[in-house]
Amino acid sequence: MNSAADIVFDEATKTYPGSVRPALDALSLTVPAGEICVLLGSSGCGKTTALTLVNRLTELTGGDIRIDGTSIREQDVIALRRGIGYVIQQAGLFPHLTIAQNIATVPQVLGWPKPRIEDRVRELLELVGLPHGEYGDRYPAQLSGGQQQRVGIARALAADPPIMLMDEPFGALDPVTREHMQDEFLRLHAQVRKTTLFVSHDIDEAVRMGDRIAVLAEGGKLLQYDTPERILHAPADDYVARFVGTDRGLKALTLRRLSDLTLEPYAGGANGTALRADDSLRTALSALLAAGADRLPVTDADGHPVGTVTVDLIREAA
Ligand SMILES: Nc1ncnc2c1ncn2[C@@H]1O[C@H](COP(=O)(O)OP(=O)(O)O)[C@@H](O)[C@H]1O
Ligand SMILES: [Mg+2]
Structure with a gap:
């Protein structure tokens, strides 16, 4: 499989049944292969909707999304999801499976031979800093929140998908652990270079994580899609400026x-x-x-x- 793919949102629109207003309104942007794009905005502005449109947990009602030029509408949903790792806020690990079994889930479904699965689980646990010997046989409840999120990331990477979707993956962690996980993910990303859509409502996190940031507002409208530097130094309008906050100089230091x-x-x-x-x-x-x-x-x-x-x-x- 490719190590990365580009993602194009082409006037991607979602209006949920029973609503008059779209949750995501004609979103157009391109995420170049291997980059991290942060979808930033306050609660209810359509970030999760944008993410789940990509793996078709939600279906488009208008426009299109293309991965390496192919519309997601034309792809078999199962095959599509196989190429996409998905990480959510509560790691969503299976509580009755060990850490190793959790990570092995997708490769098992894909019918990989057992030795290959074992090698992959070992490699991924190493990659996220949880040595197999110590953690492989534990159950999720025996890990801290941060460690569980690392397992969630390892599991999402298991079948080496070209794309990662991450929906506020560190949102439930305390601030110190969150920063640590952000750094770890950046280090990991430098190695595996997956095209990543990363949802956040936190400007500091967005500035830290994003190669580019898409600022969304109420009603699923895109206000600005730019590098962190440009978002901080040249906000497109008052809304973005206010969202970015007053201590912009300090935030620029994180870059x-x-x-x-x-x-x-x-x-x-x-x-x-x-x-x-x-x-x-x-x-x-x-x-x-x-x-x-x-x-x-x-x-x-x-x-x-x-x-x-x-x-x-x-x-x-x-
Ligand atoms: N399954 C759904 N059915 C109807 N409305 C929904 C559904 N999911 C989300 N919405 C609405 O769509 C809007 C965007 O939601 P969401 O994408 O979850 O925003 P965010 O992730 O930015 O908080 C909100 O107004 C929300 O109430
Ligand atoms: Mg959300």
């Missing part, structure tokens, strides 16, 4: 990594206080404030020193 700065030379520092080069400037600023320090050491992923970040460097970058 930049310490590795983007010219750091001062490494000068050591207290154990355990080092930042990582792939941390965002916002994370760095929070750490500086929390430590009451005007400088902190920065290391690479392996803990090797790469430099020192200062409050002044971040101020200049902002």
